[in-house]
Amino acid sequence: GSPNFHQIPINAPKCPFGNHQRDGHMQMEQPKGRVAYEPNSLSESSPRESPAKGFKSARITETGEKSRIRAESFADHYSQARQFYTSQTAHEQAHLASALVFELSKVEHVHVREAIVGHLRHIDEDLAGRVAKGLALEKMPDAPVAAASVQELEPSPALQIIGKMKDTLEGRAVGILIADGSDGSVIRNIKKAAMDAGAVVKIVAPKVGGAKLADGSMMPADGQLAGMPSVLFDAVAVILSDKGAKTLSMESAAIDFVRDAFGHLKAIAVDKGGKELLKIANVGHDAGIVDTKDKDAFIAAAKTRQWDREKLVRILA
Structure with a gap:
């Protein structure tokens, strides 16, 4: 099945009906116009429901008149959204x-952006102000009339994600980037520490066959650098020789590996060569960048994200 299963002839009802779907698997039609929903402010000629001739409940006389009545709480469109936001x-x-800024920036019509910001004012004035600033609105839009008063519901920590993060590496993944000339003892120490903490450890190398270490031994790789980026891991270690760092400095996948790990607020363990690659990649330094000699500090940092780093890597609303 799919959102468009009803368009296949054998599945199609005798009475055609529409929905909000435009794309997706098994799309058999070519929808016209800019909107697939109502009410909307862009197409007055699009289909609308008929208050007079639309759906009506059947009157079942043997059990009394049947009616469809929603509780008054259905008119409260904002209280739960406010509780969710204030709980974060x-x-x-x-x-x-x-x-919200990202998604509304894709909306071409200014009045639609303003309408959403107006709704946000009922949820939280600070949220609405941040979004309005992010959209460069010249003035704060008016809030629409609320159908029901917004309630001050008690914030619930259960609605958080960051606040509920477990201080553990168990079940998470750590990637170790190596290259020819890397120090095998350092790799093994970091790998053992991560595995002892319950993590799954993957060795990443420029070649899928592995890398020849400083002692001449060959260390197999679990994946090739270009196909195993740092986005697949919860924390990473970069263990390189000086020559290995210089070689990888000319490999965009290696630069992306460390930049993305830093930008995604992950802990990074580095030896001397790893530090050099971070320097070449213009990656900053904070408490989440740990020397491989201090494996305990790395494991502690790897159990969470470096939230204080975020202001250094992106501009948030």
């Missing part, structure tokens, strides 16, 4: 505001 940590609130 400061970092999560910034993420929500930035996500």
